[in-house]
Amino acid sequence: MSDLDPFPAETLCEPVTGAGPVTELYPAREVPLGGVRGTYVERTLPQRDLPTVGAWCFLDYFGAPTVTVTGAPPDIDPHPHIGLQTVTWPFEGMIRHRDSVHSDVRIEPGQLNLMTSGRGIAHSEYTVPDAPAGRGLQLWVALPDDHRDIAPHFEQHRELPVHRAPGLRATVLMGTLAGVTSPAMIYTPLVGADIVVDPATTTTLPVNPEFEYAVLVVAGAVTVAGVELSPGPLLYLGTGRTAVDLNTATGARFALIGGEPLAEELVMWWNFVARDHAEIAAARAAWEQRDTDRFGDIEGHPPEQRIPAPPLPGGRLKPRSRRPHG
Template sequence: MSDLDPHPAETLCEPVRGPGPVTELFPAREVPLGGVRGTYVERTLPQRDLPTVGAWCFLDYFGAPTVTTTGLPPDIDPHPHIGLQTVTWPFEGMIRHRDSVRSDVLIAPGQLNLMTSGHGIAHSEYTVPEAPAGRGLQLWIALPGGRRDIAPHFEQHRDLPVHREPGLRATVLLGTLAGVTSPAMIYTPLVGADIEIDPATTTTLRTNPEFEYAVLVVDGAVTVAGTEMAPGPLLYLGTGRTELELSSASGARFALIGGEPLAEELVMWWNFVGREHAEIAAARTDWEQHDTARFGDIAGHTREQRIPAPPLPGGQLKPRGRRYRA
């Protein structure tokens, strides 16, 4: 997972929002990832007025109808990350993941692939010719301040727990939902789930009132907390909900993300999540200088394949956080 924009802007993280339940729609925007393959994704997080949902700080939908403008596979060459966890969740096809902690795995639908960058990691993602990647989600989780320099590691979970009730199945990727807990390692209270609701179903899903939540529909149509949803926008639901009302006439599939509202200020730039300009600048320098102690080489790739870091913008990157109304 990578942000390949050759001139990435600093992500501003300073909305003014009060606690409590809300229903706010945030449109997806088509984002060119750049590179020779002309890869495009639909991004719904971060938004200027919604930089995070819990510690979730990045959400891309990839796949049909737009994958690349060149017809080439949407392969992502070696690139770095710091201060975050990446979640890759394909719905169709397969992706080959390789990284600098010697992981080399095939990512298939129904399997959670969680990479923790900590102090620094490099990875690549390539399509698999016999099962080319179709659609899927890629997400980032900001590591909390005290854990953002931990040693990098990768984990894959092929048998995830499922919460079931009449007309609804929720695969729990991370955290706990309705009493069902994922085995994946997380460092801040949050949840992520892939949910399917059957046609002609009305139900309620138990939620944590201390969490804020958001929903992204992938297929079909579903009414969430009274708001009709189709694929495209992200629905932000706020906090204070003990349950989530769901109904669908035709059936639907959607992602639910949530967590305790993030109180920390973040600097998000390129593929880095930090707390101050100097931290981001140091990571960029280490990548450009091929510091293998921090960003090791990846088996099967040459150093020439590394994606170069874009230039830093003029001035200091400023840490920004969420501000709440009294």
């Protein structure tokens, strides 16, 4: 699920320091994908006052039970990315992923799919005939400055490590949680996990005090660090915690994301993560000019079957301050 808003607003992020332990709720907003296609997702990152959590800079819940259903297939034609990793983690259904580095795979539940764009990649996402509709999370990770121009590549992990505690099972998608490390390639200190807690569970999840964290519930209800959560908003937990208290009567499933607070300025616009206006403009021009050295063709898609880039906003993109937390 990419950012296909025909008039995307820029997201400008300045370097941040640790917020300390906080509990702040950020609402999900319903966002249309693909314009006239009328497919919707719930987006909880970026937020105006919270553009990133560590290097995580984008979080969509696609197929969420509460979004508007139009009946349109959520097929996404070829489109470009730079400067980021896309992380796709489905709960249900199948998605066919194809890209310009010759990947052609089915994305299925329980499989982590990680596409690193580096200097530039193009990809498409289509439904699989006769398969159930997809539901899950797609996230972006901003690549750090010294890796943002690396060669694009794709990896799929069908077996992921699990941290277990009484009443809790945490599948570690990215990075390290409670001493358990994912095989997925990362370029900055972070963690992402899919966590299931059983009914009538009270437990504590150990975390890294140097990371900032956020939680998104996708099923059930759970109290996290004293805040009652159900599906919908993102709970930002700040930094400085060595553990997070969890309590649930009914059971719950939630995503945990975290990482070292971002120490670099970013400009996010459309499907690009960059450092300044010129870099965004150059990537857009390369896509519109069909620069196949930067954004290669995708097998099975004719060259004309691609999503055009929206117009750049007026003026130059300039960083804005992240609101202090706490």
